Amino acid sequence: MAGEGDGEAWLGIDLGTQSVRVLAVTADGTVLGRGSAPLAGRRDGARHEQDPEDWWRAVCEASxxxxxxxxxxxxxxxxxxxxSGTVLLTDGAGRAASPALMYDDGRAAREAARLREAGLAVQDTWALPKALWLMTEHGRRAGTEPVTGPGPGTGSDARRITHQPDVxxxxxxxxxxxxxSSHAFKTGYDLRRxxxxxxxGLPEGAMPxxxxxxxxxxxxxxAAAEATGVPAGTPVIAGMTDxxxxxxxxxxxxxxxxxxxxxxxxVLKGASLVPVRDATGVVYNHRAPDGTWLPGGASSVGAGALTAAFAGADPAAMDERAAAFEPSGVVTYPLVSPGERFPFAAPxxxxxxxxxxxxxxxxxxALLQGVAFAERLCLDYLHHLGAPVDGPLxxxxxxxxxxxxxxLRADILGRPARVPEQTEPALGMAALARYGGTGGPGLADVAGRMxxxxxxxxxxxxxTALFAEPYARLVDELTVRGWLPAPVAAHxxxxxxxxxxxS
Structure with missing residues (x-):
């Protein structure tokens, strides 16, 4: 294998909610092939499940x-x-022993509350409370076969917490x-220690x-090579969340x-040499493969507000008409659903x-501008926490x-922004595969080439100055309503x- 991997292609596999997507990419970012296959799930109130066997079928087809x-x-x-946060139980041989509870399955709220009482900082839809819920519903089955996979256990009836890509x-x-460790984060894994x-309440040996x-x-x-078309002997590299x-x-x-x-x-995700500390839990930190940190947060503001207000509208035509209202006389905070998580916590x-x-x-x-105002407030909050924000956006x-x-977003933020040609998570996994498979340059360098x-x-x-007054009105209103902390507003x-x- 060449040290730089320039004569090879790298495969990225993305297990999405609605489909599996696969890209074959060279070291310089040339896409040699792509494939996708649909996924279906079961939604019913707070329930959102998928069949893990469907993931494998789709991976084979897309690959x-x-x-x-x-x-x-x-x-x-x-x-x-x-x-992130999708979890299931498997048996000692790695076979699915429960349905997969998807990232937004909301049935483990009571388990989450108990974990918070025990001092663990988790959200209701994180993987750890859902794993406890699954242990209650599907935790053990009768059996006498020995465990064939790694990790402790008492037999084939011992259930192991498993994340989506692990299957x-x-x-x-x-x-x-x-x-x-990236997928393990929302299952409570301590990235610092x-x-x-x-x-x-979690059985011994349940964690992978x-x-x-x-x-x-x-x-x-x-056997997998025959099913997927991926050559036998191809290195399999540990991935990250989507x-x-x-x-x-x-x-x-x-x-x-x-x-x-x-x-x-x-969603805003950045890079830092040290974790960004936030006592409120609004900003959390993943850990990069090289040991540096990837702070970020997820807001409930977004383009979904446009879809809800203007079903069936032509976005390009509406954008053209909206240009006459800069700034709009209306100020919005366009939440897609009730409750906010970032740049402030307000259920x-x-x-x-x-x-x-x-x-x-x-x-x-007003909706376009409102999303951009929220985006600016996210960056202002990150700056308030001491996060580095002076690099490329x-x-x-x-x-x-x-x-x-x-x-419009660049104007309101007052800074230039790069727009890449290809931004699929599968491309990120192709870059990570090259990083892990060659032992060559750092991940930032690998991604920089791809x-x-x-x-x-x-x-x-x-x-930027033109939009300062409506932005200030929004910040004041969020503060008056008790959602945005006064020190953050002042900053x-x-x-x-x-x-x-x-800075």
Whole structure:
């Protein structure tokens, strides 16, 4: 294997909510092949489940499609990402012993409350409370066969907590494998101590072994090679969550850089040499494969508010009309669903609108601007916490397809933003596979070569100041309602006319 891996392709596998996506990518970011296969789930109130066997079927289909066009470079390695917080139970042989509870399954609220009472900082939909719920519902089955996978246990009836990608990597390698610390984070894994916590009510030996992302888990076994088309012997590399995978695909890995993912909701993820400490838990930290930190937060504001208010509208046509309202006379905080998580924690927060829009175009403009104001407040909050924010900013997510909205966001933030050509999480996993498979350059360097920037959006002169007054109105309103802490509001108002990259 070449030290730099330049003569090879790398496979990234993304286990999404609605589909599995696979990319075959060279070291310079050339996509040689891509494949996808649909996934279905069961939603019923707070329930959201998927059948783990469907993941494997979809991986096989998508991998074969991605590899079909390429008869050239050999596959140097692969990595898999999944939805953060998706968890199931497996038996000692690594077979699914329960349905998979998806990232937003809400049935473990009581378990989460008990964990918080015990001093563990978890949210209701995190994997750890859901694992406890699963232990109650599917925890043990009769059996006498010995455990065949790694980790402690008493027999084949012992259940092991397993994350979404672990099911696939185990099938690829042909045996149960350790989980990665990125997916283990929402199951309570302490990234600073590299250890599992003591969890009341959890059977001994239920937690898997943990390795750092980028670690080699094994090689594709002959049976998996026949099913997927991935050559036997291909190295299988421990992956990260889909959010971290998207961050890798954005290239935002050097300290001070940030990736703003705007889809249905808004997520900001950055890079730092040290963890960003936040006593409120609004900002949390993943750990990068090299030991540095990836702080971030997820808001409930986003483009989903546009879909809800303007079902069936043509976004490009509405953007064109909205340009006449800069700034809008209306100020919004466009929550997609009740409750806010970032840049402040307010379970009782609701979408707000101040003023009366002149027409639909004015309301559209106000919603676009409101999301950008929330994005600015996120960056102001990160600066308030002492996070480095002076590096490059990247826009990804479905909303980054709107040139108008990209320009508006750059204007309101007062800083340039890069828009990459390809931002799929599968690309991030291809980069991580190369990093872990070659032992060559650092992940930031690997991603820097794979990620291609389509355009850089520069803020227009004077526009940041133009939007300062409505932003201040929003900050004041959020404070009056008791959602935004006064010190955070004061910090944001002190930076009204500044580039948000300034320290």
């Amino acid at each position: 074969r499609a991605a590899l079909a066009p390429s008869a050239g470079p050999r596959i140097g390695g692969l990595a898999v990402c999944g939805t 696939i990597t185990a099938r690829l390698v042909g045996r149960p494998v350790p989980t990665d 590299d250890a599992w916590p003591d969890v009341p 072994e943990v390795v750092r992302p980028g670690s080699r888990l094994g090689e594709v076994c002959p 959010g971290c995978a998207a961050q890798i695909a954005s290239g935002a890995l050097r300290p001070g850089s940030w990736n703003s993912v705007l889809g249905t909701t808004l 009782d927060a609701t979408a707000l609108i101040l003023g009366e829009p002149e027409n639909d175009a004015d309301l559209w403009a 990247t826009f990804t997510g479905g909303a980054a397809r709107s040139p108008y909205w990209n320009q 990620v291609r920037v389509r355009t850089v959006v520069e803020p227009r002169p004077g526009r 944001a108002l002190a930076r009204l006319d500044r580039d948000t990259a300034q």
